[in-house]
Amino acid sequence: xxxxxxxxxxxxxxxxxxxxxxxxxxxxxxxxxxxxxxxxxxxxxxxxxxxxxxxxxxxxxxxxxxxxxxxxxxxxxxxxxxxxxxxxxxxxxxxxxxxxxxxxxxxxxxxxxxxxxxxxxxxxxxxxxxxxxxxxxxxxxxxxx
Numbered sequence: 777x778x779x780x781x782x783x784x785x786x787x788x789x790x791x792x793x794x795x796x797x798x799x800x801x802x803x804x805x806x807x808x809x810x811x812x813x814x815x816x817x818x819x820x821x822x823x824x825x826x827x828x829x830x831x832x833x834x835x836x837x838x839x840x841x842x843x844x845x846x847x848x849x850x851x852x853x854x855x856x857x858x859x860x861x862x863x864x865x866x867x868x869x870x871x872x873x874x875x876x877x878x879x880x881x882x883x884x885x886x887x888x889x890x891x892x893x894x895x896x897x898x899x900x901x902x903x904x905x906x907x908x909x910x911x912x913x914x915x916x917x918x919x920x921x
Contacts, residue, residue, distance in 0.1 A: 798853070801861065805847035806833055808866045813881070816868065820876045825868055832868075840877070841870040860884070 808829060815828045825843060826832075832843035845866040850858040867880040 799851050800853075801849060801851050802858070803847065803849045806830060806845040806866070807847050808845050808864070813866070813879070816876060816879065818876050818878065822870060822874045825876060829866070829868070840872060841874070843868040843870075 806829070812828055816825055822841075829843070829845055833846040834844045836842045836844065845868075847862075847864050848860060849862040851861045852858040863884045865880075865882045867882065868876055869878040869880070871877040
């Protein structure tokens with residue numbers, strides 16, 4: 777092999793193993809933008825919420841009805857297991873007449889539920905255990921989010 781062929785061939789062979797090391801990012805579930813959140817106000821009907829945010833990932837009827845929109849972003853590098861980069865649960869709480877009474881925007885941070893907007897831990901809600909189960913369960917890759 778001549779020098780020119782070696783000069784071309786060696787760098788090509790050196791970069792070949794790096795081809796599988798690039799990271800791919802995947803988003804699963806309902807991606808709720810801030811624009812969408814702004815369209816849902818306290819007093820909005822259940823139908824308005826579904827028109828703007830879509831069908832919820834799951835619902836709850838503890839202490840009134842609630843819709844939960846769950847999303848998760850994972851990054852996969854080569855053949856390694858996916859890492860959770862971001863995880864969110866947008867909760868919409870309804871009163872007994874079916875109108876929005878409150879909303880929450882949660883993430884998984886150090887294993888605690890923290891309200892993203894106010895950065896305060898929610899303390900008195902009956903959905904604390906339910907949201908903990910959702911957030912911990914979403915980290916399980918067998919759920920197919």
